[in-house]
Amino acid sequence: MDVATAISLASFIIALFALFMALLQVQIQFSIDSRRKGKTDYLALGSWAISWPQTKFFIHLLLQPLGLRSPWGDPRRLTVPIITVRAIKQYLLDEARATKRKPIERRIRRRLVDSVTEELASGAPAFQRHMYAVRETTRKRSESCWADVMDMCGFERKHWSNLTQASAPGCNGVVRPANAVTNVHSLSWYARIMGLRDAAWEETRVIFYNTGAKLYYDKLNSLGPLAHFHGSPGGRYMILDEMSQATSQSLYADSVWAYGRVPLNANLEVHWPEARGKMEERGKAAQQILWPNCVPEMMDVDINGWPPAPGLGTPPDFVDWAAGLLPRLTLVPDADENSTTDISTKLDIVQFAKRRDAALVSSIRTYPLQRLNDTQARACTAALSWCVKHHWLSPYCLTRPQFTASPRAFLNIPVLPVLDCSIINCEYITGIGQAYEWCKAASSYRYARVDKGVWESCCALDPTADPRTLNRGARRILLRVLQTWKLFLLYTEMMNKDVYRDVVTALLALLTMASVALADDSEWSMLGPMEENKVVEVELG
Numbered sequence: 001m002d003v004a005t006a007i008s009l010a011s012f013i014i015a016l017f018a019l020f021m022a023l024l025q026v027q028i029q030f031s032i033d034s035r036r037k038g039k040t041d042y043l044a045l046g047s048w049a050i051s052w053p054q055t056k057f058f059i060h061l062l063l064q065p066l067g068l069r070s071p072w073g074d075p076r077r078l079t080v081p082i083i084t085v086r087a088i089k090q091y092l093l094d095e096a097r098a099t100k101r102k103p104i105e106r107r108i109r110r111r112l113v114d115s116v117t118e119e120l121a122s123g124a125p126a127f128q129r130h131m132y133a134v135r136e137t138t139r140k141r142s143e144s145c146w147a148d149v150m151d152m153c154g155f156e157r158k159h160w161s162n163l164t165q166a167s168a169p170g171c172n173g174v175v176r177p178a179n180a181v182t183n184v185h186s187l188s189w190y191a192r193i194m195g196l197r198d199a200a201w202e203e204t205r206v207i208f209y210n211t212g213a214k215l216y217y218d219k220l221n222s223l224g225p226l227a228h229f230h231g232s233p234g235g236r237y238m239i240l241d242e243m244s245q246a247t248s249q250s251l252y253a254d255s256v257w258a259y260g261r262v263p264l265n266a267n268l269e270v271h272w273p274e275a276r277g278k279m280e281e282r283g284k285a286a287q288q289i290l291w292p293n294c295v296p297e298m299m300d301v302d303i304n305g306w307p308p309a310p311g312l313g314t315p316p317d318f319v320d321w322a323a324g325l326l327p328r329l330t331l332v333p334d335a336d337e338n339s340t341t342d343i344s345t346k347l348d349i350v351q352f353a354k355r356r357d358a359a360l361v362s363s364i365r366t367y368p369l370q371r372l373n374d375t376q377a378r379a380c381t382a383a384l385s386w387c388v389k390h391h392w393l394s395p396y397c398l399t400r401p402q403f404t405a406s407p408r409a410f411l412n413i414p415v416l417p418v419l420d421c422s423i424i425n426c427e428y429i430t431g432i433g434q435a436y437e438w439c440k441a442a443s444s445y446r447y448a449r450v451d452k453g454v455w456e457s458c459c460a461l462d463p464t465a466d467p468r469t470l471n472r473g474a475r476r477i478l479l480r481v482l483q484t485w486k487l488f489l490l491y492t493e494m495m496n497k498d499v500y501r502d503v504v505t506a507l508l509a510l511l512t513m514a515s516v517a518l519a520d521d522s523e524w525s526m527l528g529p530m531e532e533n534k535v536v537e538v539e540l541g
Contacts, residue, residue: 057074104437106423181227192254195242213235247424259522263430269431288345292513296329326502326505330349352509356493358432366521383513388461389459394488482511
């Protein structure tokens with residue numbers, strides 16, 4: 001073969017190879033477009049999809065008759081995350097380390113809208129018109145594949161350590177709990193983490209939802225138990241707002257509070273070297289709070305008689321009332337002789353408030369409310385009613401320059417710091433160090449009044465009524481008001497050593513009780529008793 005013939009043959013082979021690769025690339029692009037439109041197929045979406053699926057499938061078919069295994073396996077087998085509380089907690093920790101995210105910095109900021117974030121922070125209901133960020137990142141028209149949910153929550157495969165594989169039928173918008181989660185209990189926790197905190201029970205399925213989004217578990221599907229997700233742009237943005245603020249520590253705190261125990265400081269305080277030396281050992285058993293077994297006598301405070309001085313300038317009669325309140329809050333139910341819980345693991349609310357540790361900083365968003373007797377529930381509701389009426393006692397409010405000029409302007413509607421979408425909100429703060437940094441940052445931002453309609457619904461609540469009759473948005477804003485108050489109490493005490501310690505302790509105790517009155521009940525009857533659902537205990541220790 002002469003040189004000219006060899007060159008011609010090589011050119012022909014190269015031309016055929018280039019044509020083959022061009023056609024393959026067109027097919028790959030067509031497949032990607034089909035997946036985004038929800039028309040096919042057996043592949044996951046977003047960061048969970050494998051790259052070059054057709055090429056890897058071709059290699060798999062070539063090697064299979066030879067008895068050889070492709071290094072990429074069969075692309076028709078999906079990579080499926082095993083969703084448990086522990087897996088999500090570890091993911092958030094690994095992601096924070098890999099991205100070197102600061103303690104109070106949000107996740108997935110590129111998909112947030114400042115104006116929407118501000119409106120959600122103050123309780124404004126009219127934010128649906130700004131959903132462009134969500135629409136741009138929605139990759140499926142059906143909006144219901146589990147991988148799409150993972151992508152929406154900002155979970156990427158490279159940081160997820162708990163993976164398996166599953167055969168993939170057509171991507172018809174179903175989530176398979178048998179592959180993606182361990183059981184219904186894990187699915188319920190995944191829904192809670194996404195902010196789908198309302199639940200309903202139907203004959204054949206369990207539904208977890210918020211305004212505009214729902215995740216439901218279908219037990220009697222012909223293909224076996226399936227879980228479906230559906231979300232409007234507004235509902236999706238609320239999930240995005242929730243997931244952008246979640247941290248490994250806030251997830252741990254919420255999970256342990258939901259089990260009725262006090263989170264261990266060693267698992268919360270990871271960014272504050274000064275406090276780390278005072279923490280308990282990691283192996284110490286989580287404690288349980290004994291809530292007051294009497295409704296404390298509350299004192300009405302006149303805003304005109306309150307000295308508008310920086311810090312916690314306090315009238316003497318209020319100091320005397322706070323000191324007298326503490327012994328009343330230590331009255332707890334008699335010990336149950338049949339209880340197997342070690343009494344050394346229990347502490348009353350005053351002991352808890354005096355600790356000034358990371359567990360006290362963490363927000364109680366979920367709690368087994370069925371464990372409270374009627375008197376304890378009334379005591380927590382009375383504390384909530386008092387805190388709503390005296391919201392202006394928050395050091396954040398008292399230290400505003402505008403309060404000094406016109407105190408009564410702050411009487412009817414509370415104010416909250418207006419943070420941009422780079423900083424997490426107060427209910428996700430879990431440590432003394434985070435509290436210090438958050439309060440320092442919040443003090444430099446402008447403030448905004450809570451939505452008037454939302455606050456009027458909070459004030460209209462009967463002191464003897466169940467606070468969970470409030471809608472979800474009102475409860476979220478009310479919790480934010482209480483948590484801001486608590487964080488600035490601790491911050492003011494750190495910055496000013498001359499404060500009345502008994503007053504701070506009494507207020508911290510009342511704020512903790514008030515947050516329990518607002519908390520979601522973790523023992524949903526639809527999921528069975530806690531004895532049958534030990535997932536949280538096993539996973540979190």
